[in-house]
Amino acid sequence: MDAIQGGLDPRDFAASAARAVAACEGLDEAACAARLAQDGLLGVAAPEVVGGLALELRFALPLLQAAGAGDLAFPLLETVLLARHLAAPAPEVAAALIAGEARGSIAWAGIARDDLTGVVGRAPMAQGADWILVRLADGAALLPATALAIADSVTLDETVPEQRVTLSGGAPCCQLDGAAWAALAEEALLLRAAVILGAAETALVMAVEHATNRRQFGKPLVANQAMRHLLARQKLALEGMRGCIARATSCEEEDAVLVRQAAFLAAATHGPLIAEAAIQAHGGMGFTWEVPVHRHLRRIRALEAQGEAARLREAVAAALIDAN
Amino acid sequence: MMDGALHDLTGEAFRAHARHWLAANVPPGFLADQPDYAPPALAQCLAWEAAMHRAGLAGITWPRAYGGHGRTLREHLIANQEIGRLALPESVNSIGKELAGPIILAIGTEAQKRRYLPAILEMREIWCQGFSEPEAGSDLAALRTRAVRDGDGWRITGQKIWTSGAAKSQRCLLLARTGPLEDRHKGLALFAVPMDSPGIRVRPIRQINDKESFAEVFFDAVPVAPEDALGAPDEGWNAAIRVLAIERATNRMYRAWRFENELRHLVSACRQDPALAALLQDGAWRQRLAATRVDIEMVKGHVEPVVEALLAGEPIGARGSLMKLHWSEAHQRFAALALEMLALASPDATPAVTAAQKRFQDIYLSARAETIYAGTTEIQLAIIADRVLQLPRGK
Numbered sequence: 001m002d003a004i005q006g007g008l009d010p011r012d013f014a015a016s017a018a019r020a021v022a023a024c025e026g027l028d029e030a031a032c033a034a035r036l037a038q039d040g041l042l043g044v045a046a047p048e049v050v051g052g053l054a055l056e057l058r059f060a061l062p063l064l065q066a067a068g069a070g071d072l073a074f075p076l077l078e079t080v081l082l083a084r085h086l087a088a089p090a091p092e093v094a095a096a097l098i099a100g101e102a103r104g105s106i107a108w109a110g111i112a113r114d115d116l117t118g119v120v121g122r123a124p125m126a127q128g129a130d131w132i133l134v135r136l137a138d139g140a141a142l143l144p145a146t147a148l149a150i151a152d153s154v155t156l157d158e159t160v161p162e163q164r165v166t167l168s169g170g171a172p173c174c175q176l177d178g179a180a181w182a183a184l185a186e187e188a189l190l191l192r193a194a195v196i197l198g199a200a201e202t203a204l205v206m207a208v209e210h211a212t213n214r215r216q217f218g219k220p221l222v223a224n225q226a227m228r229h230l231l232a233r234q235k236l237a238l239e240g241m242r243g244c245i246a247r248a249t250s251c252e253e254e255d256a257v258l259v260r261q262a263a264f265l266a267a268a269t270h271g272p273l274i275a276e277a278a279i280q281a282h283g284g285m286g287f288t289w290e291v292p293v294h295r296h297l298r299r300i301r302a303l304e305a306q307g308e309a310a311r312l313r314e315a316v317a318a319a320l321i322d323a324n
Numbered sequence: 325m326m327d328g329a330l331h332d333l334t335g336e337a338f339r340a341h342a343r344h345w346l347a348a349n350v351p352p353g354f355l356a357d358q359p360d361y362a363p364p365a366l367a368q369c370l371a372w373e374a375a376m377h378r379a380g381l382a383g384i385t386w387p388r389a390y391g392g393h394g395r396t397l398r399e400h401l402i403a404n405q406e407i408g409r410l411a412l413p414e415s416v417n418s419i420g421k422e423l424a425g426p427i428i429l430a431i432g433t434e435a436q437k438r439r440y441l442p443a444i445l446e447m448r449e450i451w452c453q454g455f456s457e458p459e460a461g462s463d464l465a466a467l468r469t470r471a472v473r474d475g476d477g478w479r480i481t482g483q484k485i486w487t488s489g490a491a492k493s494q495r496c497l498l499l500a501r502t503g504p505l506e507d508r509h510k511g512l513a514l515f516a517v518p519m520d521s522p523g524i525r526v527r528p529i530r531q532i533n534d535k536e537s538f539a540e541v542f543f544d545a546v547p548v549a550p551e552d553a554l555g556a557p558d559e560g561w562n563a564a565i566r567v568l569a570i571e572r573a574t575n576r577m578y579r580a581w582r583f584e585n586e587l588r589h590l591v592s593a594c595r596q597d598p599a600l601a602a603l604l605q606d607g608a609w610r611q612r613l614a615a616t617r618v619d620i621e622m623v624k625g626h627v628e629p630v631v632e633a634l635l636a637g638e639p640i641g642a643r644g645s646l647m648k649l650h651w652s653e654a655h656q657r658f659a660a661l662a663l664e665m666l667a668l669a670s671p672d673a674t675p676a677v678t679a680a681q682k683r684f685q686d687i688y689l690s691a692r693a694e695t696i697y698a699g700t701t702e703i704q705l706a707i708i709a710d711r712v713l714q715l716p717r718g719k
Contacts, residue, residue: 232706
């Protein structure tokens with residue numbers, strides 16, 4: 001695969017993505033959407049016909065990584081995927097999402113009945129959404145939020161809180177077939193890994209800063225070998241996660257599906273440990289609300305749950321056992 | 325295949341060549357995951373590795389003038405992926421191919437390159453590594469073996485330890501001190517010492533895996549000819565350090581793919597035994613197998629960026645430490661998993677299952693060394709802290 005598309009390098013996106021995420025600090029969800037739309041970021045991986053930039057998915061990774069690093073209070077992953085996958089079946093919705101004029105969410109947990117009843121969950125910021133994609137037994141349906149009952153649920157991530165969605169029949173705006181949903185879900189794995197990478201990296205940077213600046217026993221914490229090794233182990237895990245994501249964007253091997261699953265599972269396995277270690281490295285400070293490492297931990301754990309890491313590990317095991 | 329045609333193959337065509345050649349030429353009994361496996365003798369290994377070199381699968385990046393194939397690290401990676409997929413024996417000349425050779429390429433004279441390098445690839449000369457000493461393990465700068473001037477040449481006196489393959493080697497890549505012990509890193513010099521020199525005595529050491537591949541080597545005023553000194557004192561060691569940083573990232577590049585071969589072997593062995601097949605249906609074991617599969621992808625994720633960076637001419641810094649550390653610990657976790665699973669086999673296990681039990685017992689024991697050699701886990705963590713994270717030492 002060519003590293004450059006149309007003269008662009010995914011890495012060029014990193015700086016502008018970080019600026020856009022920083023500019024969203026303190027904005028409400030609608031203002032975030034407008035700000036991100038202004039830079040064209042919401043349509044990064046959507047076709048031009050709906051106002052997207054028509055770039056490959058890997059160009060979205062630096063953006064999602066920046067969202068994780070900057071603890072962005074916006075359902076960016078869902079918006080980027082909806083803009084990309086609704087372009088054909090619901091072009092007007094995709095265009096409105098990309099323009100920041102409408103907002104969307106995806107309920108990652110649970111499967112609705114085919115008559116569009118039932119309860120689904122883990123829909124990030126569903127309460128502010130105009131459109132919500134819910135999973136069906138074989139595919140997915142896009143529903144207007146007005147037709148749904150949306151309620152708070154137990155949520156770890158308070159920056160991008162998850163909500164529960166109750167369906168009560170009605171007509172969907174459009175449906176994705178099983179293959180289209182599978183493609184979306186597989187891409188979500190890679191984008192989640194990128195958010196986790198960004199969040200974990202920020203947590204580690206904060207831990208390194210704290211351990212460097214905080215002095216005890218007449219020397220910086222980081223002068224102690226125990227602390228140096230703790231931080232080195234987190235760096236090892238972080239770079240392993242980064243390498244897996246890089247492989248998933250460049251790999252043309254026969255087992256491309258596995259490589260994407262592994263990118264998410266590496267992030268879902270090591271991301272929480274890095275953020276937990278970052279809290280440990282902060283000592284008592286790390287247990288305070290004020291020190292925001294916990295926000296990154298919350299985001300990472302929410303993404304791990306949305307991607308159903310334990311269930312995906314089971315799928316990886318099944319594929320391994322079936323193939324040998 | 326004609327030599328000229330071989331040198332033109334790139335990418336997937338080169339991969340196809342490697343895969344087909346290996347499939348057609350691996351000698352019977354060589355593959356540790358096959359029922360007919362019989363550990364090959366030294367002579368068989370020499371012949372096999374020489375044949376691999378003729379087929380373009382060794383010395384891949386070395387210049388053609390010195391017996392290499394003049395290819396890039398990308399072909400080196402492809403060849404290693406294909407070699408790794410098969411349960412082939414470890415190279416008996418990895419020190420020659422992956423340590424001595426690159427150092428000689430970096431600092432050797434033209435005459436030294438022509439003399440040493442083809443002999444390594446053609447398996448006429450096996451090399452061993454004489455760095456560690458009883459009082460200088462991780463702290464190499466504490467080494468005591470002395471090289472003193474003797475006319476134009478040198479005389480070496482001292483003792484090396486953990487010298488893998490010393491008993492079967494023709495040459496030793498030896499690190500010795502030309503000045504006083506207090507000089508630490510200064511005055512260290514590298515030599516290519518013929519192992520049949522007078523004054524060398526090798527005492528094999530029995531390892532926990534019941535092999536005798538490493539040894540103590542005693543040097544008693546061993547004469548070394550001037551043409552066997554590699555670089556000037558200081559120069560040789562400094563170049564060796566630079567080469568070692570790259571080698572740590574590129575040596576045994578097949579290991580992620582060999583790791584995958586081992587995991588596949590474990591699963592296929594389990595499927596052949598009723599008691600073990602039941603484990604494969606158990607969620608707890610399945611989660612650990614999947615975690616191993618992800619670990620393997622992470623090892624690959626450490627290897628491939630290093631290759632891309634080197635191809636792009638970028639420095640790789642201490643990235644070799646990341647790969648080595650993740651691989652060695654993940655491999656130990658897997659080896660323990662394999663041992664635990666295979667221990668639950670039926671008492672009347674088939675020969676295929678008992679063969680797997682033997683292979684994984686050996687892997688489990690051998691893996692204990694993987695977090696010790698080539699820089700212990702603790703040394704790798706220190707390197708990551710110092711050079712990757714650049715943490716201040718601070719007082």
